[in-house]
Amino acid sequence: MLTPFRMDTNSLYLTEQLNLLGVDVIFKSIVGDDLRRLVEAAEHGLFRSDILIFSGGLGPTEDDLTREAVAEALGLTLHRDPEILTRLEQRFAERGWKMSPNNAKQADVLDGAIVLPNSNGTAPGQWLSGQFDGREHIIVLLPGPPHEMKALFEADVRERLRAKFPPAFLATRTLKIAMLGESTVDARVAPLYKRYTDVDTTILAGAGEIELQFKTCAATHDAAQRRVDELAGVVEDELDDAVFSRDGETLEQIVGYWLQMRNATVAVAESCTGGLLAERLTSISGSSRYFLGGAVVYSNALKTELAGVPTEMIDRHGAVSREVAAALAEGIRYRCESTLGVGITGIAGPNGGTPEKPVGLVFHSVASNSGTEVAERQFPGDRKLIRRFATQMALDMVRRKLM
Numbered sequence: 001m002l003t004p005f006r007m008d009t010n011s012l013y014l015t016e017q018l019n020l021l022g023v024d025v026i027f028k029s030i031v032g033d034d035l036r037r038l039v040e041a042a043e044h045g046l047f048r049s050d051i052l053i054f055s056g057g058l059g060p061t062e063d064d065l066t067r068e069a070v071a072e073a074l075g076l077t078l079h080r081d082p083e084i085l086t087r088l089e090q091r092f093a094e095r096g097w098k099m100s101p102n103n104a105k106q107a108d109v110l111d112g113a114i115v116l117p118n119s120n121g122t123a124p125g126q127w128l129s130g131q132f133d134g135r136e137h138i139i140v141l142l143p144g145p146p147h148e149m150k151a152l153f154e155a156d157v158r159e160r161l162r163a164k165f166p167p168a169f170l171a172t173r174t175l176k177i178a179m180l181g182e183s184t185v186d187a188r189v190a191p192l193y194k195r196y197t198d199v200d201t202t203i204l205a206g207a208g209e210i211e212l213q214f215k216t217c218a219a220t221h222d223a224a225q226r227r228v229d230e231l232a233g234v235v236e237d238e239l240d241d242a243v244f245s246r247d248g249e250t251l252e253q254i255v256g257y258w259l260q261m262r263n264a265t266v267a268v269a270e271s272c273t274g275g276l277l278a279e280r281l282t283s284i285s286g287s288s289r290y291f292l293g294g295a296v297v298y299s300n301a302l303k304t305e306l307a308g309v310p311t312e313m314i315d316r317h318g319a320v321s322r323e324v325a326a327a328l329a330e331g332i333r334y335r336c337e338s339t340l341g342v343g344i345t346g347i348a349g350p351n352g353g354t355p356e357k358p359v360g361l362v363f364h365s366v367a368s369n370s371g372t373e374v375a376e377r378q379f380p381g382d383r384k385l386i387r388r389f390a391t392q393m394a395l396d397m398v399r400r401k402l403m
Helices: 010-020 035-048 066-074 082-094 101-107 146-164 182-193 221-242 251-261 276-282 300-307 311-317 322-336 383-402
Strands: 051-055 078-080 108-110 114-116 125-132 135-142 169-178 200-206 209-218 243-245 266-270 291-296 340-346 361-368 371-378
Touching: 010 051, 010 146, 010 169, 035 051, 035 066, 066 078, 066 108, 066 125, 066 135, 082 101, 101 108, 108 125, 114 146, 125 146, 135 146, 169 221, 169 383, 182 200, 182 209, 182 221, 209 221, 221 243, 243 251, 251 276, 251 383, 266 276, 266 300, 266 322, 276 291, 276 383, 291 300, 291 322, 300 311, 300 322, 311 322, 322 340, 322 361, 322 371, 340 383, 361 383, 371 383
Parallel strands: 051 135, 266 291, 266 340
Antiparallel strands: 078 108, 114 125, 125 135, 169 209, 169 243, 200 209, 340 361, 361 371
């Protein structure tokens, strides 16, 4: 998990499951296959948490060290369970394989632990609860492969955890905000969420999108949900139409909802975004109801041929200009006979910028029967980020046009 070749999905699943039980996850660690570092991680975990869940490192190889590390951190010994060893040998025999000696370490169990059978693999899990360093702790060892870990958690861990705690319910609410900066959003809403000391507020920033997450725990789910909904409502009143999603939807989903509600259609003419806007719109199932099509018009010749942009306009103002963006939107709307036409032209970089038109400069336009709107923005970042910003801006312009 410390290499770029594997993504940690186990902790995301476990966090979700623990939250559903009313357990707040306060710390996650990814530790390499080093006994000393694993022991230190276990010791730190015991100091700061009541529940420790380890995933991975229960296999047969030399670098599978979780059992040994937890035993050392807790001051316990490991014993080899003959029943587990017999099952391992039978499993290999049923497949016609000879079990190598190193597999036997998978039968090593912490003193006092309950063995959790692994029906999908060879390494069983372990459950240990009791007083350690004067505090009650729960320690769970789970296998690393996701399909093994999930099945074992659901079969043998979830209900054990539920039985350990008084009923508690965690509720969450997420608001998504378009085209406002993180500091701007926080400056406006911090005075509001600070009044709700029982609700945890998290701000996540993306390209042209801010996500506000609210989370609280209460004796009933309704009580918890009412509390986060109340705060979300107060924040939404402050940010008004900058909030585009109240239930986790993407901006392209919301634009799709608005287009269908207005019985409207859209077509796009893209230069610097190279089809990314069309890709985002068509990533939504059912988008054929409102997305008619469009064109990727990188060259000036195709801007003229496919979107009807006059050659003399490009010569006079340049391909990256307010005038050309408007002409792209109007031309593709006319060609596709759509309700709305969207045009994007800009400089995504890293080359091609000038002092007058630097990298990151993008013009966006939305054309309709009520007129044509053009927005100019200077976006930061690399080519990928600039293109993402540009499509986000264009989608938000469409959304606002339809509201």
